Amino acid sequence: MMQLDESILRGHYAHLVDRPFFPWILESMMATPVIVLCLKGKDAVAVVRAMTGATNSRVAAPGTIRGDFGMSGQENIVHASDSAESAEIEIRRFFRPEEIFDYEPCTLRQLYAPDEI
Numbered sequence: 001m002m003q004l005d006e007s008i009l010r011g012h013y014a015h016l017v018d019r020p021f022f023p024w025i026l027e028s029m030m031a032t033p034v035i036v037l038c039l040k041g042k043d044a045v046a047v048v049r050a051m052t053g054a055t056n057s058r059v060a061a062p063g064t065i066r067g068d069f070g071m072s073g074q075e076n077i078v079h080a081s082d083s084a085e086s087a088e089i090e091i092r093r094f095f096r097p098e099e100i101f102d103y104e105p106c107t108l109r110q111l112y113a114p115d116e117i
């Protein structure tokens with residue numbers, strides 16, 4: 001859990017800082033602490049993006065995070081990296097190196113076929 005500030009959000013949303021709705025993003029993203037996490041696995045980016053659902057929560061499928069818990073196109077409740085390259089940048093933005101741990105879960109062999117590990 002962390003509290004986002006304007007500096008980190010200006011970096012994260014650099015492509016939007018000149019848009020008229022950017023102040024809304026700042027207000028929303030700094031209103032409460034957020035939960036940040038870093039996940040690893042086969043096709044992790046695609047899997048997590050499927051779990052989050054469409055950006056506009058009103059059209060996100062039921063069973064997705066946005067579909068079940070959101071109602072807005074702007075306030076879309078969750079962010080997910082759009083590529084492995086973006087994920088690397090965002091991991092460095094939100095985590096210190098000593099906060100990232102790599103381990104093998106005891107369920108790994110039940111989650112993946114041998115040729116997927």
